[in-house]
Amino acid sequence: MLFNSYEFLIFFPVVTALYFLLPHRLRWGLLLLASCVFYMAFIPIYILILAVTIVIDYAAGILIEKSSGRSRRRYLIVSIVSTCLVLFVFKYFGFFNEGLAVLANALGLHYPENVVNIILPIGLSFHTFQSLSYVIEVYRGKQKAEKHFGIYALYVMFYPQLVAGPIERPQNLLHQLRERHSFDWDRIAGGLRLMLWGLFKKVVIADRLAVFVDQVYGRPEAHSGLGLVLGTVFFAVQIFCDFSGYSDIAIGAAQVMGIRLMTNFRRPYSARSMAEFWKRWHISLSTWFRDYLYIPLGGSRVPKWRWQLNLLIVFLVSGLWHGAAWTFVIWGGLNGLYLLVSHWSRVPREALLRLTRLDRHAKVHGALSMVFIFAIVCVGWVFFRAADLGSALYIIRHFFSGWEPTVGYVTTTLQRMGLTGFDILALVISIGFLELVHFTQRAEEDRRLFGRAPTVVRWAGVYALVLSIVVMGVFTNNQFIYFQF
Amino acid sequence: MLGGSIRRRRIRRLAGLLLALLVTCLLLDALVTAGLRRSDLPLFAEWNDIVSGDARSDLIILGSSRAWVQFSPDIIGAGSGMTCYNLGIDGYTLDMQLARYAIYGKYDGAPKVVALSLDTYSLNRRDDLYQNDQFLPYLEEAGIWGAVTDYGHFHWYDRHLPLVRYRGRFELICKGLAEVLHLRHYTSAKTRGYQGRELQWSKDFEEFVEEHPDGVDQKYQCAMVDELDRFLTDRRREGVEVVLVYPPEYYQAREMTNNREQIFTIFRSLAEKHGVTFLDYSYDPLCYDTAYFYNSQHLNKTGAELFSAEFARDLSAAVGSAVR
Numbered sequence: 001m002l003f004n005s006y007e008f009l010i011f012f013p014v015v016t017a018l019y020f021l022l023p024h025r026l027r028w029g030l031l032l033l034a035s036c037v038f039y040m041a042f043i044p045i046y047i048l049i050l051a052v053t054i055v056i057d058y059a060a061g062i063l064i065e066k067s068s069g070r071s072r073r074r075y076l077i078v079s080i081v082s083t084c085l086v087l088f089v090f091k092y093f094g095f096f097n098e099g100l101a102v103l104a105n106a107l108g109l110h111y112p113e114n115v116v117n118i119i120l121p122i123g124l125s126f127h128t129f130q131s132l133s134y135v136i137e138v139y140r141g142k143q144k145a146e147k148h149f150g151i152y153a154l155y156v157m158f159y160p161q162l163v164a165g166p167i168e169r170p171q172n173l174l175h176q177l178r179e180r181h182s183f184d185w186d187r188i189a190g191g192l193r194l195m196l197w198g199l200f201k202k203v204v205i206a207d208r209l210a211v212f213v214d215q216v217y218g219r220p221e222a223h224s225g226l227g228l229v230l231g232t233v234f235f236a237v238q239i240f241c242d243f244s245g246y247s248d249i250a251i252g253a254a255q256v257m258g259i260r261l262m263t264n265f266r267r268p269y270s271a272r273s274m275a276e277f278w279k280r281w282h283i284s285l286s287t288w289f290r291d292y293l294y295i296p297l298g299g300s301r302v303p304k305w306r307w308q309l310n311l312l313i314v315f316l317v318s319g320l321w322h323g324a325a326w327t328f329v330i331w332g333g334l335n336g337l338y339l340l341v342s343h344w345s346r347v348p349r350e351a352l353l354r355l356t357r358l359d360r361h362a363k364v365h366g367a368l369s370m371v372f373i374f375a376i377v378c379v380g381w382v383f384f385r386a387a388d389l390g391s392a393l394y395i396i397r398h399f400f401s402g403w404e405p406t407v408g409y410v411t412t413t414l415q416r417m418g419l420t421g422f423d424i425l426a427l428v429i430s431i432g433f434l435e436l437v438h439f440t441q442r443a444e445e446d447r448r449l450f451g452r453a454p455t456v457v458r459w460a461g462v463y464a465l466v467l468s469i470v471v472m473g474v475f476t477n478n479q480f481i482y483f484q485f
Numbered sequence: 486m487l488g489g490s491i492r493r494r495r496i497r498r499l500a501g502l503l504l505a506l507l508v509t510c511l512l513l514d515a516l517v518t519a520g521l522r523r524s525d526l527p528l529f530a531e532w533n534d535i536v537s538g539d540a541r542s543d544l545i546i547l548g549s550s551r552a553w554v555q556f557s558p559d560i561i562g563a564g565s566g567m568t569c570y571n572l573g574i575d576g577y578t579l580d581m582q583l584a585r586y587a588i589y590g591k592y593d594g595a596p597k598v599v600a601l602s603l604d605t606y607s608l609n610r611r612d613d614l615y616q617n618d619q620f621l622p623y624l625e626e627a628g629i630w631g632a633v634t635d636y637g638h639f640h641w642y643d644r645h646l647p648l649v650r651y652r653g654r655f656e657l658i659c660k661g662l663a664e665v666l667h668l669r670h671y672t673s674a675k676t677r678g679y680q681g682r683e684l685q686w687s688k689d690f691e692e693f694v695e696e697h698p699d700g701v702d703q704k705y706q707c708a709m710v711d712e713l714d715r716f717l718t719d720r721r722r723e724g725v726e727v728v729l730v731y732p733p734e735y736y737q738a739r740e741m742t743n744n745r746e747q748i749f750t751i752f753r754s755l756a757e758k759h760g761v762t763f764l765d766y767s768y769d770p771l772c773y774d775t776a777y778f779y780n781s782q783h784l785n786k787t788g789a790e791l792f793s794a795e796f797a798r799d800l801s802a803a804v805g806s807a808v809r
Contacts (some may be wrong), residue, residue: 185495203653422656459502466506471513475653 001041003249004203012253019257024180028154030255031177035159039122041165046121049086050157056082057131058152061138061145062464076139079278080132087128090118095324123163125321127156129288134170136292151177158248164243166264167285173259181258191255193450193458196465197437198248204430206242207474209234210418213265217385224402224411228395235385237431243282264360267438268355269377272369274338277377289314308343312336325449327392331383338376354426399411424475433468437461493779499581510648517651517658520665521622525713527673527680528619534678535585541593541806546678548584548602548730549573555732556602556786557793558677564797567598571678575617583716584632591628595617600796603752603781605742607712608705614638618657634711646769660665681786684741684779690735693781700743710751710760716760726804729756729763733792736772738781762803766792 003008003084022030040047060079088096094117104111129178132154139144146152155174159166209296216223216231225229232446247264254261264284271277278286297310312333319332353359358368379396386392401411441450509795514789521529522536544567546556552573572585586763588796614636623629624644633639643650651658663669673679680730720727724807729752739745767791771777777788784792 185492317793420656422659425659426655455498459498463502463505463509467509470510470652471658472655473653 001038003246003253004199004207007041016256020183021462028148028150028177031159032154035157035162035242038159039157039162049090049121049124050127053083053086053128053131054153054156057156057356058134058146058149060135061152062147064135064138065145065333072139074132076135079135080448083128083135084130087124091120092126092320094118094322103118120410126165126167127162129167129285129321131156132209132219133167133288133292134174137170141269143174146170146174158254160194160253161261164246164250164264165282166247166250167288168261168284172262179258187258188256191252192254193462194252195218195249196252196462196469198245198250198252199467200430201241201245201248202468202474203253203428203473204468206245207476208423208426208430209238209241211474212423213385215416215418217387217391217395220391220398223416224409224413225398225400226403226410228399230377230387230413230417232382232395232399234451236269236381237376239381239384241434267442269374270370270438270442271373272366274335274342274373275375277373278335278339285318289318293317294300300408308340311339315339326389327383327386328424330389330392334380334383336381430468432470494644498569501759502772508720509688509780510646510707513658513662514647514651516665517648517661519623519656520661520663522673524660524664525673526660526671527675528616529622530673531574531678532619532623532629533591534570535572536592537627538593540570540589540678541568541574542570542677543597544569545575545586545589545596545599546571546575546602547586549577549582549607550603551604551732551782552602553675553678554680554682555792556796557598557790559678559679559683560790560793561797561800564675565587565801567646568675573602573678576611578604578609579713580610581632582607583712584628586716588626590627595723595725598728598800599720600728600730600800603731605703606705608709608748608751610709612636616692618654620628621657622661623653624650654808657673661766679789681789682779683786685785686775686778687780690781692740694737694741697741701808702743703745703748705751710755714755714758718753718763720760727759727761728753728800729761730796731763731767732796733766733769733771733777733784735775735778735781736768739767741781746766764796764803766796767775769795 001011011034018026018030036047038052054205057079060075061222063075065077067075101111116197134143134146134152146155151174155168156162158168158173158177213231213235214418216227217235220228220231244265251261251264251424262284264281264282266283268277268280271280294310294314297313299310300307302310315332316329317332318335320326321331322328322331329396350359355363358365382395383389383392386395440453449463453461522533524530524533524624526729531540542558544558544561544565546552546558546561546569548556550573552571553575554573556569556571556573558569558571572582573670574581574585574591580668582601605787613635617633617636619637620629620633620639624633624639630639630644641651651661664671717727731749731752742748753763755761766772771784771792777791779785
């Protein structure tokens, strides 16, 4: 079920009302049932895959806790391998199969090329990682094994974050599923405001931009340099509004029921370095990789070359996590490379700052850094969005081709993208509103949207959001981009 | 006690917000609707004329885009001595064409003559509600609501909840508001429902032939045949003269409809049954020259004007006594 569907418009109030009407001891059952309904709205049979991983990791958690020494480690490995196997079969088998076929051909070997078309279960990478974090934390002794099967199943399946995160940790979520949550007006109002904000970002900004991005990335050769640049910048805004919009709705929906999910985005495009960007973008995934891959690999407490290798490995795996395609691997690798280059270039950059006296103008330096980071992030997004490697390289090669400093050139470019004056107006208003809210809320988390503002401003904000959604929203029930992962 | 008063205050505020939203939506809906109904935007111009009674004429042209771009009311009017309005509706087949006529009848009364422009696909109902924005300002009208509900595109909330029908239609909302606030008047290139297209022969037909070297079978539904039958019966009972017209079609396109003869047999038999004239221009001299067409089914402006003059003469001969 999509958050931006009419079904959810009925589903959410019904589930929430029942949640507060039911006695505490029955609430987990309601939420589990609701989560099943939510998930089965996509491809019902795939709930069995979820059930298999839940059963395996539930049992593994208990067995790990009860055992010690080698058998403890053995249970962990069995759990990780079986969970990852599910991910591999459904997400990566086709990719590796194709890779093997290419390799075999190159070596002149016979490889039976079986085309495997498996539909990826929605949100598989998200709930797989959430399950993995549970067994690893139990193994590390930081989390007690959950004995209540229903509560554990709900931990994996909790519907607001089931299909696109935030990827939760058992220490944060499990105990909250057991706690008694009363009807708290302020908390509920805050959650609803956040949901509205997420919906605004999704249907007003992301889905409108999607039309033009699809136009450019569907046929990049039909667009000029300006068109390709605009299409890419639009995609950067689209993916932020799409994914952070989803996270806001998820966090808001959970907050309404008294459950606090982790923050997933902190205005990433205001980052002034790549390291800062990754502390602001998809935080639940970045910290997952930090805790369960980067640190176990040795983190930064290893020789320098090894640390750099670790960093690159983490980003390559992160790329592969996003999708079984070389474009995603390159996207991940490129982001890893950005971090390494920023580390290698620290001394010359500081020298350049002194030379240009930018070190004395912190605000100008900050603004320039922000623009530069946004630009290189956009280059990465080309690989993320392009249909294949060839298209991505074509787009990057043609970024600066055919530019003309004439009004006619700009008009033709916009027309080719399908942008009308009304689209531009809608985008200026909606993105302007987004930036205004970001600016006024810069000291606050998004989850406290308008929270400290005077009543009039708060209600005016809600009023503006509802009207914007109705008037400027795109109601084509577009999927969220991150559902495919 | 304090909790109770805070709760009451919050409920009051929430009710106030909802009321403010409702009032804004009602107001915006009314303004946008009024603006679009006042405009001459291509999608709305004919509906506006129909609903306001401005389409009232002696002769009404019904049909699809082949009616819209091929029958010039000015030329036909001058040639036949009748006032004329073209109700051709782009993209639609017989059921919507007749629904439009029914709505015309409600607001403008019965004409003296109806010329129904036919196509080989006239009897094939389309599944989707093409260019559905054109119906938005009129969802309150029972006739229009009745015509569009079968398509399943609009729902009860589109008709009854304020502004919901315009959700996401930012451009329409802006245009409606600009019109109602007299900031801008939108016009259409159409004249009494007709728009001559100054276009040259395109490659569409060659591409179509390449795609379908063996031609195509046009589908038709018995229900649509019955609907046409009923329409002819009803008009006869009302004393409205009906003329069935098959406008010019590029001659090579005739070969591309495998069951063309079968469909024409239906047209001819219905014309015979009801004693109405069937003017078939499939073999008109215009059909043999691409200079008069922009694709195989549509005459360009030059072709349309020549055809309209010819049609006016034939029409006068066929129904001359009926209109005087």
